[in-house]
Amino acid sequence: MPRRSKKSPYQKAVAELDKQWSIYVRYSAADRNGETRCWTCGRADHARNLHCGHFASRRYMATRWSQENTRPQCPKCNLYGQGEQYIFGTKLNHEREGLADDVMRRARSGGTKHEIELLRARAGLLAVRNQRLVEAVDARYVRAHTKDHPTVAAIKTHRARKKG
């Protein structure tokens, strides 16, 4: 018999907030070209291709969805570089002196569980906000990148020839 993963309602609520929080962190960092930079190596890409990286591990529930603890990261830094935690923290400290220590202290001193209703409510609010955010970033990305797009360029050349 195939085993089905049995997530508890709490685990489901955590997963849903993880998903919405990740979208929020990645898309809210996008620039005017709709691109987001990896916090630790600086590589730019569309937000959909990045991850939501954590400085203090996700196992610390107190800072799992904290603005100060999460930044967009490329898959390479997030997965293969073990989160590049040293660079991550150094850059946090550049942003605000002592921030890395603050985040770590908060991560370790916080509770381990959240109210399930609060998790659900937070995920629901973010989902509404994210929808607009994603649309806006996608629109910026398309606008910034279509001028170099080979198909678009070919159409323009074709039109110019017809005119001339």
Ligand SMILES: [Zn+2]
């Ligand atoms: Zn990176």
